[in-house]
Structure formats: structure tokens, C-alpha cells
Amino acid sequence: MTSPRTSNAPDGDTLVEIYRRAQLIRHCGEQFLKTIRAGRIQAPYYSPRGQEVLAAATMVTLAADDYVVTIYRGLHDQLAKGVPLKELWAEYAGKASGSCKGKGGPMHITHPASGVVVTTGVVGSGIPIANGLALASQVNGDGKIALTSFGDGATNIGAFHEALNLASVWKLPVIFLCQNNLYAEHTSFANGTGCENIAMRAASYGMPGVQVNGNDAVAMYRAAADAVARARAGEGPTLIEARTFRFEGHILGDDSHYIPKEEMAAAIAADPVPALRRQIVAAGYATDEALDAIEDRIVADVAEALAYAIAEPYPDVAELGRDVLDVEIVP
């Protein structure tokens, strides 16, 4: 089943906003890498480098209170949806003022005010949870939708298939966004997945399946906006397969030895962030000077968040007994 493309291309201001968010992800990621490598923060780090535009172009189509469920390699989703830098950085550092009081860490970033209600550390597990959020919206009639983001590897887990079927049966306002970066940890898409593409799996569940170049801001925006429109209209779920690539391994320390050098070089040559910048400037949506000013602001904001995360105190040990249940316990 295919979905007709009806959404308009993003206007100039929206493209600039997509670029701002993509550049924020890119710069923030670079600083995490530097800070963790230097040993100033101890944390596992899953670089989203290469997938910035995908997340930014998707998340601008959502309202602030729409739900996002992402995974442990979801830094780009979290930033694109608006998780504030200071709380994010402090959480990476395990500090009391982190978004989760230092109890969740990078793999469980949660910030309901920006809609990021779940970040799971288990591949595929967020997919059925997104259905529940969408179910609540359907019962309440509040118009909120849920988007769940996952990789190509997650589509080989049972939870994916159970969840897509249930979403279709119940016509839930949910969007399944598969960010297909062609590698599930070290295993290539071809060696781990039995079908040609992910989008075709939607047909099994009677829902539209859309394949899109996730690194193309305009195409990604339109695909996401179409799915958002369908969900809000009560027409049910959509599976989007957004093709992309990752430049810096699955986790910090992974040298991508399993990716052919030519494949990596071609992907880096097509880096979506500078490509979007060139596109914006060529179309006259913003000048180089204006984009430089946006980047300067990002650099300053990230530097401030980093300093904050380092300076903030660790949580009190008493926190251990809090939030296990609704009342404090003796651990």
C-alpha cells in the first residue's frame, strides 16, 4: 500500500529551522565525543552523525506535545524534538540536575515537556509502547500523535510486527519511523534482513509504507508531514523507511571496520548537513552570514551546557530509594 504525497515542501523558514536543529545535533555530538574521549564525562556514546537532517526534518512536523519514543541511539531525535541542552548534558554526566536526576543516563533520556517520554535501551521495545501513547490520545480525543523511531535492526524483532499489526487493527494515530542506516550494529542490511526494503513490510499489516531519502530535508519533511496528517485525521498508522547512513560507528570505540571504505567515503561526501546549508543559501532562504550566526549561537549554548554538566553536583545517595515506587522506599 502506498500513501499519496500531498504535503507541501517546507517553506524557507522551516528549512532554516531544520538546518538549525541539524547543526545543533552535529555540534552537540562533536562536543559529546570530545568530552567523553577526554574522560571528562563517563558515558556510552552512540553518535548520530550522518542522521541529523532526518531527525530535524521529521521533528519539525510534530507539535510540541506530540509524543516521541526513541532508542538509545536517539540523541538526534531528542535534540530535534527539543530536549533542553543543559538537562541533557547533565543527564549524560549523571548529575542531579539531569533530566532524569542522573538515574537514566544517555540511554534513557526522558523529557515529557518536549514530548520525549521514552528512550529505551532495548532494540524494538519502544514500538509497542508508542501504540499505548497513541491509544491514550485516541481514547481522550486530544489530537496528540505518537512517533516512534528505531533502526533497521529493530524491524527483525517480534515486537515490531506485533505492534504494527495492533496499530493497524486499532487505527492508532502513530508513526513508525525506521531510520535505515544500513547497519544493525555490525551486520549489514543485506545480511540481516530478508526483504528488499523495510517499507514493503507495511503491506503485511495493511498500512501505508513509504520509502524516502532521509538525508533529503524536503523529501523527509513531506513524508513525515503526510504521516502526521494521516494520524491526525484518524486514518491510522504509517510506516516510514528513511534511508540514511552513520559516519561514526554504532558506539564510541567502534571503528566501522565492517563497512567498506568506498561506501563510507561516498556517504561522507554526501554529508546531509552541509548539503542542506548549500541548498538554503542557493535558494536565498538565508545568507551565509545568517547561518553563521545560528551556528555561533549553537556553539555558545553547547559550551554553556557542557560547563553546567561538569559543574553540577551528583545526586544525593538518598535518591536511590526514590522513584522506585510512588513512595520512597528503604533500598
Next chain:
Amino acid sequence: MTATLEATAPADTKPRMIFGAEAALQALDAAMGEDPTVLLFGEDLADREGGGVMGASKGLSTKYGDLRVRSTPISEQAIMGAAVGAAIAGMRPVAEIMLMNFLTVCMDQIVNHAAKIRFMSGGQTSCPLTIRTMTGVGAGLGGQHSDMLEAWFAHVPGLKVVVPSNHADWTGLLHESIMDDNPVLFVESTLMMRAKGAAAPIGHRLPLGKANVARTGSDVSVIGYGRPINDALAIAEKLSGEGVSVEVIDLRTVAPWDKEAVLTSVAKTGRAVIVHEAVRNFGCGGEIAATIGEELFGQLKAPIRRVGSRNTPVPVSPVLEKAFAWSQSDIEAAIRSTLN
């Protein structure tokens, strides 16, 4: 089954005798009527599919609508995931996983998500969901439909585990579980579903985490939960004829368990027998026994005894099933051994 919404009709002074399914239905109906965020979903729950395989949700989809009461595909991960998501979004979902053994196919959602969401988010989100599930030996259902696995879940911080021993408690504890702000695993007995017992009064609620002194006594404390409580009460009655005074503590909630009530009782009697339906090895009885040993070492008059089912998969043949399961004579022998 004859469970119907009439189960919620006002009780007379003498309690009505109802099937277990009606005890569950009474609580579900009351909770749904009280709070519009209570949702029910699971396999075959809606009236179109019969109102649950035991009739425990009979009439509810008609009364409260298809939006709030839904039958699901046979997809336990999808059911539990939907419960987790809906709970995070502020609902009070009651997810039915038909049989306790089927919890094993959705453990990830229960253990990694429902139990930990509140903690890992630093209290920003929570999971006020209830999982209803049924199990128990004695129905000839064998190894994959009868296990008591409550110890696994009691071992997971963040989960509450409730196992009622009679119909009235069933209603009162289920209602309370649904209104609790934590994830609760509510374990129902397959055999009690089909047996009659005294109905709870309308609006009956019992606090979680509080044990019930089902019988007071002074010589020995029998501590347990679920069906064996009824056997303990029968044996206590029998032994009273011999002048042995047995106190029976029904935990009602397995996690968090009422340590205070248990220690108070054993401090008084100096003797403890722990009984549960689950296999004895590595069961909840071990935790309770260890705690009594740690807290009351010098006051014990006899070694602590544990009664449970044998350490095998649940068999089907009635002869083997009987040999597998705990029995009244096991409880009696354990009590007598503490008195020698």
C-alpha cells in the same frame, strides 16, 4: 460460566456466593465506573468475543464502550507495550495476559519498562498499570498453563505483586491494584475462577502491602498467600482440637510484603511455617524465611519450615499432579515438626 454484571448488585447481610470470575468482574466494573481513565484490553475481553475466556469482563464493553474495553490479537508484547504507553500517558490500563506462563513472552515490557520507567526517568513518568493473569495447578493444564512465577516478579524492584486467597479479597485487592500508582501484577487462580466463594460488599477495597491475620493463634505462625491459605486455615482448625493454636498470616501482597506483620506474629509464637503454591526451591518462602532468621534468630523455638510444590514442571496426570502440589498434610507435617 455465569458471570454477569449482576454480580455488582447490592449485597444482603449474608454475602452472596459467586464464581471467581465474578469477583474480578465486580472490581473491574467498579473501577471503570469510578475512573474514566481505566482501560481494559487483552485477548477475547470484549463482549463480541465472549467477555473474556472466563467471563471476567462480561458486559463491560457494552457498558463502557469499545474505546475503553478492547479485545486484542494474540500479541502479548503488543498488549504489554500498549499498557506501558497508555499508563505513561496518564491512563490506568488493565492488561490481561490470559495465563501466567504467557508473561514469559512479554517479560521485556514488564521488567525493562513497566517496572523501571519511573526510576529511569527520575520520576517524570510512571506506569500505573495492572496486569491480570491466571494460573495454578489442579486443572490438568500441564507445564505451560499452570506455573506460579510470582517470585520472578517479586525480584524486580518497582513491581508490586498481589495474590488473593479468596473471592472477597480478590475484589478488594484488584480494585486497589487498578487505583495504585505503580505497576501491579495481579495473579488469579484458574481453579478459583470456577469455584464459588463469598462475594465482597459493594465498594470493597483492601490496601496493598498489608497482610491479613486470617486466624489468630499463639503456638505457631503459618505465613503464605493464595490458595494454600485456605488449607492452612483448615489445618489450624483441625489442630485446635488437639490444643495447638495456629496463627495464619495471609500476605495478600507478595511484593512489597508486610514484613512487620510477619515478624510481629513470629516474635509472638516463636515458630514459623511458610507455604505457597509455587515450587519450593528459590520461591518467595526463601526470602521470608531468611528475613525471619535475620530478625528473630534468638527468639525462634524451632527451625523455620517451608511448604511448596515439588521441584518439577507441572505434570498433567492427576496422580502426578497431586504428588507435585503442596497439600494440607504437608502443611500439617511442617507445623508438627516445629512443635517437637
